[in-house]
Amino acid sequence: MCGPFWRTGRTSLPTQTNKKLGLVIDLDTCVGCNACVTACKGWNTENYGAPLADVDAYGEAPVGSFLNRIHSYEVQPDQGVAQLIHFPKSCLHCEDAPCVTVCPTGASYKRVEAGIVLVNETDCIGCGLCAWACPYGAREMDAGEKVMKKCTRCVERIYNENLPEEDREPACVRTCPTGARHFGDLSDPDSAVSQLVADRGGIDLMPEQETKPVNQYLPPRPKDTATDVLAPLLDITGEEPKGFLGWLDKTLKKLG
Amino acid sequence: MHPAPSLIAFTTLSGLGFGLMAWLGIDATPPTFWVAFWFYALAFGLAGAGLLASTLHLGHPERALKAFTQWRSSWLSREAWLAVIALAVNGIYAALLVFTGTHVALLGWLGAAIAGVTVFATSMIYGQLKTVPRWNDWTTPMLFVAFAVTGGALLSGHVRVGGVLLLILGALQLFAWARGDTRLSGSGTTMATATGLGTIGAVRAFEPPHTGSNYLLHEMVHVVARKHAQKLRMIAFGLFAVVPWVLFVVLPFSHLLAAVAILSHLAGTLIARWLFFAEAEHVVGLYYGKR
Numbered sequence: 001m002c003g004p005f006w007r008t009g010r011t012s013l014p015t016q017t018n019k020k021l022g023l024v025i026d027l028d029t030c031v032g033c034n035a036c037v038t039a040c041k042g043w044n045t046e047n048y049g050a051p052l053a054d055v056d057a058y059g060e061a062p063v064g065s066f067l068n069r070i071h072s073y074e075v076q077p078d079q080g081v082a083q084l085i086h087f088p089k090s091c092l093h094c095e096d097a098p099c100v101t102v103c104p105t106g107a108s109y110k111r112v113e114a115g116i117v118l119v120n121e122t123d124c125i126g127c128g129l130c131a132w133a134c135p136y137g138a139r140e141m142d143a144g145e146k147v148m149k150k151c152t153r154c155v156e157r158i159y160n161e162n163l164p165e166e167d168r169e170p171a172c173v174r175t176c177p178t179g180a181r182h183f184g185d186l187s188d189p190d191s192a193v194s195q196l197v198a199d200r201g202g203i204d205l206m207p208e209q210e211t212k213p214v215n216q217y218l219p220p221r222p223k224d225t226a227t228d229v230l231a232p233l234l235d236i237t238g239e240e241p242k243g244f245l246g247w248l249d250k251t252l253k254k255l256g
Numbered sequence: 257m258h259p260a261p262s263l264i265a266f267t268t269l270s271g272l273g274f275g276l277m278a279w280l281g282i283d284a285t286p287p288t289f290w291v292a293f294w295f296y297a298l299a300f301g302l303a304g305a306g307l308l309a310s311t312l313h314l315g316h317p318e319r320a321l322k323a324f325t326q327w328r329s330s331w332l333s334r335e336a337w338l339a340v341i342a343l344a345v346n347g348i349y350a351a352l353l354v355f356t357g358t359h360v361a362l363l364g365w366l367g368a369a370i371a372g373v374t375v376f377a378t379s380m381i382y383g384q385l386k387t388v389p390r391w392n393d394w395t396t397p398m399l400f401v402a403f404a405v406t407g408g409a410l411l412s413g414h415v416r417v418g419g420v421l422l423l424i425l426g427a428l429q430l431f432a433w434a435r436g437d438t439r440l441s442g443s444g445t446t447m448a449t450a451t452g453l454g455t456i457g458a459v460r461a462f463e464p465p466h467t468g469s470n471y472l473l474h475e476m477v478h479v480v481a482r483k484h485a486q487k488l489r490m491i492a493f494g495l496f497a498v499v500p501w502v503l504f505v506v507l508p509f510s511h512l513l514a515a516v517a518i519l520s521h522l523a524g525t526l527i528a529r530w531l532f533f534a535e536a537e538h539v540v541g542l543y544y545g546k547r
Contacts, residue, residue, distance in 0.1 A: 071543055075453050087453075098386065103326060104322075124316065125315065125316045129332055131471070132388070136543075137540035146315025209539070
């Protein structure tokens with residue numbers, strides 16, 4: 001790292017990363033099944049850093065850390081029916097990560113390698129300032145270990161040559177049953193994920209916060225107009241049905 | 257934001273202690289020997305108590321020394337350095353006054369300047385956060401410094417200038433409250449930009465990702481206190497500004513009244529600082545449909 005001395009601390013952001021490994025999350029395809037949440041919790045409890053706490057898991061006030069959570073939103077367009085959209089949210093590994101620069105100890109850092117934002121837990125004093133600096137709620141203080149937990153992009157999976165090649169991607173991506181999560185290099189305009197973002201008009205979350213998130217979200221596609229073949233049979237003010245439906249209408253009337 | 261008692265004590269007491277140090281530092285005829293001892297015992301007691309309280313907020317206070325490493329980029333780290341330097345410089349200045357009666361004016365001015373910059377650095381821990389629009393404003397450092405300077409003036413017995421400072425502080429706090437109420441809506445961050453779904457239609461939070469509470473809600477979506485915010489503002493304003501002003505400026509000076517005025521100012525400052533945290537809205541609340 002080079003530059004003026006006041007920009008060369010460990011929590012200063014790298015001027016450039018060699019790749020931007022990120023997720024592309026398809027809000028059109030996600031069904032909100034929480035498989036990615038479970039896979040993430042499972043993998044990250046057994047791997048990088050301290051296990052993810054589950055305090056009072058069967059008691060009155062259970063609380064635990066998760067690196068990935070799924071919100072659900074109702075969106076009502078000006079015309080037409082409301083849509084229900086499931087919205088997975090985890091660390092977006094921002095280029096201008098505000099969580100990194102506020103860290104007083106150097107525990108939070110952004111790797112030049114692939115731009116992954118990590119927490120060195122043995123340096124973390126648990127002050128919580130990084131979680132305050134993150135607009136997305138991607139960091140959670142672990143209730144058990146009192147250190148900050150966040151998505152590691154499954155850094156110990158994606159480079160792990162002991163795993164079969166198809167498993168060298170984040171646990172959430174590997175497990176998603178609907179293919180709503182895509183993983184790749186977003187700095188390469190020819191990569192599959194970059195192409196997907198270009199085709200579907202991928203967006204940044206909270207662009208006005210100027211964090212330059214690496215992860216991209218694909219907005220839901222417009223819905224088809226509803227087709228319901230049996231609806232005319234229930235429409236008491238409708239016209240008399242013709243053809244097959246007309247025959248069915250008459251037959252049903254005879255029954256009643 | 258969650259109004260953690262440790263952070264309220266940290267910002268209030270350290271601000272008051274450094275404010276007192278600054279006033280003692282620029283005093284042309286400072287107290288010496290025992291009088292100086294008691295003044296500086298109070299200043300260092302307040303600043304020290306505040307700084308110790310801040311470590312109670314940490315998950316791993318035993319690693320607190322690591323917080324001195326990232327002064328290049330982190331305001332929290334800069335605050336740690338400046339606090340230690342302010343204590344050291346003012347400590348030498350105070351030791352000379354207390355033990356030898358020697359007044360080194362230049363050292364006093366240097367100590368006062370560093371104490372002021374320390375309070376500024378404390379305020380920037382909060383003022384730098386773009387995620388909390390109410391804090392991310394020039395009024396935050398102004399208020400922290402104004403509280404420290406005013407409280408320091410009252411504690412060091414600068415009654416006349418203290419009266420003027422109380423008026424300025426009161427006006428600034430009223431302005432900051434009114435301005436703060438518009439900061440979130442003025443920030444441009446909404447549920448529509450948070451989810452990116454605003455282009456389709458009106459967004460409503462349908463179901464949160466967890467049935468219970470979690471760290472994010474506890475720490476950053478503190479909505480309980482806001483219903484009495486206006487009343488609490490008036491109580492705080494009365495205690496930190498009106499009561500001390502009446503006792504110091506309107507009524508004839510007595511040490512008893514001065515003590516009551518200072519305690520009232522401290523109580524009002526604590527409530528105002530509690531509101532500073534409790535009223536601040538973090539944009540992550542928008543993901544939960546809350547503010």
